[in-house]
């Protein structure tokens with residue numbers, strides 16, 4: 418058996434206290450999580466749950482740049498992110514942030530994608546090849562000469578993803594990558610991430626609140642609340658207990674709300690989380706009831 422590509426064991430983390438005599442709270446407090454190679458894991462949870470902090474811990478920014486206190490273990494591709502230099506981790510795991518504006522700062526898209534490679538000292542011919550490959554992977558090959566600032570939100574976020582891909586990481590971590598985008602931009606980014614997973618077998622961990630998208634794409638969902646993983650499982654298992662999710666302030670797919678309402682009213686046992694499953698399931702039930710009613 419191969420070991421999981423992401424291994425988080427009893428991770429606790431506290432940012433540095435504001436005042437020397439103060440005690441900083443654990444914002445992560447006993448996180449356990451494993452992600453298999455090639456898996457698509459979504460992370461949901463209320464604001465302040467520690468989702469962003471967990472993402473930062475996977476790329477070593479927490480605690481290497483932030484300081485503070487850390488306990489437990491975080492390994493990505495077997496590397497300890499507490500001690501492995503952030504620059505060397507960048508070749509294994511890339512992090513895409515919520516707001517594409519904060520990630521783009523170069524003259525044009527090509528320079529943006531090249532940036533990490535140049536600072537790593539990759540040979541110019543290889544940089545050119547990787548730019549082309551990364552740009553093609555996210556569909557921004559026609560934008561290479563453009564300034565990042567004149568792009569749409571979805572395009573910017575795809576450029577940010579390309580800049581990560583160019584480093585050829587094994588794991589892509591995305592922290593609410595569509596929150597600041599319009600519906601079209603969201604669609605573009607979701608489709609891009611889905612294709613990376615399908616066509617390149619990349620391991621994806623995505624923090625996201627869009628329940629429909631999560632139900633559609635993820636293998637498993639982890640629910641994070643108050644600094645620890647409360648539950649983790651496939652979307653139907655996670656979304657079939659919506660009461661708890663609503664309490665946490667996490668939305669479930671609309672079709673799952675429909676399923677729950679039907680179950681309450683008719684004593685049925687629908688468990689669909691995707692639109693096409695709902696259509697299939699309801700059509701079957703309708704046909705059965707029509708057949709029972711006779712001609």
Ligand SMILES: Nc1ncnc2c1ncn2[C@@H]1O[C@H](COP(=O)(O)OP(=O)(O)O)[C@@H](O)[C@H]1O
Pocket residue numbers: 432433444462463464465466467468469470471
């Ligand atoms: N740089 C920081 N210094 C101190 N506290 C922080 C810092 N960043 C986040 N926090 C606190 O850590 C907790 C978790 O934050 P965060 O990881 O951003 O949660 P989420 O992404 O789930 O909303 C929050 O209480 C937040 O106020």
Ligand SMILES: [Mg+2]
Pocket residue numbers: 468469470592
């Ligand atoms: Mg966050």
